[in-house]
Amino acid sequence: APKKGEHIIDSPFGQLSYPEMPIHEYVWETLQSYSHMIATECGVTGRKYTYAQARDYSSYIARSLLDMGLKPGDVLAIILPNLPESPIAFLGCLEAGIVITSVNPIYTVDEISKQLISSGAKAVITSTEIAETVKSAVKQSMPGAKLIVVDDQVNSMTSDAIPFEDLIKKGKTLPVPSSRDFAFDNVAVLPYSSGTTGLPKGVMLSHRNIVANLKMMADTLKDDILVPSNGVFQQIIPVILPMYHIYGMVTVMLSKMTTGGKLITLPKFTPESYVRVLERNPVTELMLVPPIVLFLTSSKLVKKHFLDHVTYITSGAAPLSDTDVERFYEKFSIARDKLKFRQGYGMTESSPVSLYEKTGTKYSSIGRPICGCQARLVDPITKKDVTTPRQTGELWIRGPHVMKGYLNNQKATEETLQDGWLLTGDIAYFDEDSDFFITDRLKELIKVKGFQVAPAELEALIRTHPNVEEAGVVGIPDDRSGEVPMAFVVLKEKGATKTEEIQDFVKGKVSEFKELRGGVRFVDSLPKNPSGKILRKKLKALLE
């Protein structure tokens, strides 16, 4: 019930109910009807697994992990590009009761090390391709951790790594572990997000959070989810969004597996490999971030007939404009009721989806709260609820999909969760139909191609340059990536360092998408509030 002064906007999609079962059981629940169908297939090598195989192998993985001495509640880092084995590793860990921290596979040694230390990972699953980088990170931060390698091509690993395949083989011979107490509110997944401010933090998502979000989406879309019957129809979905990120993990991988979809995995997005997948497979749905929508529209390689079987394109993780969608339809001249464009809004902290534009007609809107989700708009200054259309406020979210909190960070948790409400740090309004629109970001987060970059992380790095006094990092608009990071820097000795030197200093120490592609500007001082916090809005205003 709303408290005094609260103006709660409920979901128009009915009452939510969800089963209290572990994520993997929820995913396998309807397995019988499509056990013989392909669950995952590599878009490059063609290596594939049926649902029955995926289910069995993940169970063998679970048994082997426990046999190796890992215990329920231990943290394991999955550092994998999108491979057909990725869901097997993921669901295997969950079946063993092991908490997964998902790490970006393009991370540098230092970036990986930070997450391994912060999460307290005791083991790592990675792939041959990036094994050397991961090994260095393990050596540097978690010397005792077990290293498991999904052997993509040939087994080039030295003796200290355990081949994933061996775990599958061995697990088959091991007894099924006696059923242990399962707590629905135990942490299941620990992805990293920088939240409203500061460095990346572990987001504690429970089985409840994720099962609830899967069911919230299923109930919201129930009249248009296509479930296979007699093996005739199968959804075919290219998986290009990385599965380490909550979008690829929950909304693509887990969600599509609950309805027997075929996931065509691509280890990394390249225009050529993506186009090849679209050309060779009758794909039924595309789940994208805005820069990839722009790619489809602008690339000459993408032909209209590649989209013949596509009924929905979903975009999320960053703003999408009406023009972006209009241009798409202009290029392909597809009937708008044949292929629908829908926008989702979500956050790692809400497992992720919270609002969804289901009709596919209001392209720039994020729609309405999905089944089981409530929303409010709260004025960040007066703290009063917005009650009328077209007035902006901070978007607050409540529901069973909202995280338990940030790992080992009570302060950040208290700032972000208040009375069960998740303070998103996004500014929004609703129109006369109660459809929501995001207009701005209150938080400092930068979104490059839909992926998070924490200014605090780059600022800390830039400050380690010998001639840097302080630094403030902001995101500036970019045609291709949405935003790119740019730094305002105060030098100790003016004139002694060039802007390119700062850019080069950052290069190589962080993943490519975090590089200062927006440039560097030297300033005499940074605008700050009385308590010393950098005022990023004022920095941005310097650019206008």
Ligand code: AYL
């Ligand atoms: P994180 N429009 C504008 N900004 C958005 C949108 C959107 N549709 N969706 C997400 N954001 C921004 O944790 C917003 O600032 O999760 C939000 O606070 O990496 C931040 O991204 C969260 O970033 C889906 C499935 C969206 C997944 C997601 C994205 C989860 C991104 C919709 O259906």
